[in-house]
Amino acid sequence: MTRKILVVEDEAAIRDMLCLILEQKGFSPEPAADYQQALDLLKEPYPELILLDWMLPGGSGIQLIKQLKQHELTRDIPVIMLTARAEEEDKIRGLDVGADDYITKPFSPKELISRLNAVLRRVAPMAVDEVVEMQGLKLDPATHRVSAHEQALDLGPTEFRLLHFFMTHPERVYSREQLLNNVWGTNVYVEDRTVDVHIRRLRNAIAHAGHDQMIQTVRGAGYRFSTRL
Numbered sequence: 001m002t003r004k005i006l007v008v009e010d011e012a013a014i015r016d017m018l019c020l021i022l023e024q025k026g027f028s029p030e031p032a033a034d035y036q037q038a039l040d041l042l043k044e045p046y047p048e049l050i051l052l053d054w055m056l057p058g059g060s061g062i063q064l065i066k067q068l069k070q071h072e073l074t075r076d077i078p079v080i081m082l083t084a085r086a087e088e089e090d091k092i093r094g095l096d097v098g099a100d101d102y103i104t105k106p107f108s109p110k111e112l113i114s115r116l117n118a119v120l121r122r123v124a125p126m127a128v129d130e131v132v133e134m135q136g137l138k139l140d141p142a143t144h145r146v147s148a149h150e151q152a153l154d155l156g157p158t159e160f161r162l163l164h165f166f167m168t169h170p171e172r173v174y175s176r177e178q179l180l181n182n183v184w185g186t187n188v189y190v191e192d193r194t195v196d197v198h199i200r201r202l203r204n205a206i207a208h209a210g211h212d213q214m215i216q217t218v219r220g221a222g223y224r225f226s227t228r229l
């Protein structure tokens with residue numbers, strides 16, 4: 001998880017403030033001062049989310065959202081629009097073209113982070129640094145620690161990411177290809193079989209208290225992480 005956030009805002013003071021708040025919360029902000037710069041920064045690794053000002057030199061935030069929606073790789077990147085109070089009408093238009101939320105200026109750091117986490121929790125739960133716990137199995141993304149009933153478990157980096165993905169996307173079947181895209185990334189070339197190898201390692205690592213049974217093989221489809229055994 002890159003935790004990269006694209007910050008598109010032409011007012012330097014606001015842009016700097018946004019980047020500072022994001023850095024303090026462990027995100028990696030990438031500032032863009034105008035429309036073209038924002039477009040130039042939209043490449044691999046793509047941001048988890050875009051904070052987008054309404055009025056920009058070189059084009060509008062609305063135009064940028066429309067452009068994002070045209071491309072498969074950028075279509076699903078969530079966008080939070082930054083608007084001024086006078087732009088009430090525009091706010092509705094922003095949501096109409098596909099913005100996920102909006103924040104009215106001026107805003108507090110607390111409000112910004114809580115809106116951002118709310119959107120990420122919905123679309124990219126792995127980007128939120130929150131502890132996840134299920135049936136005594138606990139994963140802390142901030143400290144990279146995993147424990148089973150308070151007993152520390154030793155996981156490799158790939159197994160850690162795989163478990164984080166599973167725990168934030170429970171009760172759904174994922175194909176090997178989907179797991180590769182979500183856990184390894186879209187521009188990494190590894191064989192489907194690699195997934196099976198890491199699933200086996202993950203199961204072994206969490207088997208101590210029987211949590212390995214939560215990773216279920218779904219014949220002909222892939223894997224599912226479930227609390228229902």
Ligand code: CA
Pocket residue numbers: 009010011053054055056
């Ligand atoms: Ca502006």
